[in-house]
Amino acid sequence: MKFQTLDYIDEAYIILDKIKVKRANMKAKDYGFNENSDIINIMTFNEIDEFIKSIINSKDFNINSTVYFFHGKSKYLSIKYFSKEQVLILKDRTEQELLKKVKADFITSLSHEIRTPLSVAKGNIYILDDFIKEVNLKKNISKVKESLNKIERILDQLTLLSMAEFGSYVLKYDIFDPGKIFSDVISDLENKITNKKIKINFISNVDYLKGDSFVIYTILRNLTSNAIKYSHENSTVKIIINKEKIVVEDNGIGIRDNEKDRIFERFYRGYDAKKYARGSGLGLSIVKYLCELAGYKIDFESKWQVGTKFTVYLT
Structure with a gap:
């Protein structure tokens, strides 16, 4: 391929000789x-020193x-340097970053607008619960409370997704009941569990955990949702929570060997996953991000058409 052909691609393609430009496309x-x-x-950019060291050290x-370009332009770029070929590739991601900002602003605004009436609704339903004694009405009130709590968790999830994209989520440490986290997750996924007739086998030998309860909830929910999504009907999903780890194991479609290196990539979905169930490809990337944020290690074992086991090590 002639170098001039590279003039027709969107990326800036530069061949370097150490830190000097040897060839460059249009x-x-x-x-x-x-x-x-x-x-x-x-x-120049914030990490320019690390970049130069990478070039020097091959x-x-x-x-x-x-x-920031010295002749006046600034761009948000993907910067990739391949040492073996001495090739630098720059891809403009300014528009994508602006879209992310717009989406984040929209989610923040939406969350704020919904949380106010939601708080009023929750306050009133709890007052009603205190005064009403009739059993049937109590059951209805309980269902309303569960639904309002679910809406609140969805808002929290949307906010976390937005913050995760910008790497701005701040951990909030507390002491919490892992059994309550598990119950909330199962409540959220109740329809999926019922539709596929999935049996959930929950094992836990601890009364409390220390950490960010919402991070643990989100990790467990995303892993459990995936396990259910890619399980066969009438199968079992096993969940273990103790002080050392969280384990989510299924007997579903599994992951092909040639796809295992990519499952934590944002928006990546395996060929068979696309055929088997709908999804955004964000679930596992969020889990990975939160594990890194909290200092947890995540590992998995999977065999094609046998099943998958995810383990999050908390200590």
Whole structure:
């Protein structure tokens, strides 16, 4: 392939000789990458020192960052350096970042607007619960309370998704009952469990855990939702919670060997997963993000058409 062919791609493609530009396609020249120029005289970004060290030490480099070009432009770019080939590839992700910001603002606004009437509804339903003694009405009130709590958890999930995208979630440590977390997860997934006739086998030998309860809830919910989603009808999902780990194991479709390296990628869904169930491809990437944030290690074992076992090590 002739180098000129690279003039027709959207990415800036630069061949380097150490920190000097050896060749550059048209997109790269638009950014100021002219031949024989030093890249440190063309652009800068927060991680520029790490980038230069990677070049000097012949190591690959991969990051997303806001890049400032000295002739006046600034862009949010994907920066990839391949040391073996001495190739630098820059991809403009400014528009995607702006869309993320718009989405985050929308979710924040939506959450704020809904939480106010939700708080009023919850307050009134709890007052009614205190005054009404009739058993049948008590049952109805209980269902309303469960539904309102579910709406609140959905809002929390949306907020967490938004914060996870920007890496801005702050851990909130407390002491909580893992059994209550499990009950909330099963309540949220009740329809899915019923529709597929899934049996949930829950094992726990602890009365309390220390940590961020919402992080634990989100990890358990996403792993359990996936287990149910990719399980066969009338099968069993096993959940274990103790002080050392959380385990979610199913006997579902499993993961093919050639897809195992990619399951934590955002939006990635395996070929068979797409055929078997709908999904966004965000669930496991959120789990991975939260595990890294909380200092947990996540591991999995899977065999195609046998099942999958996820283990989150809490200590």
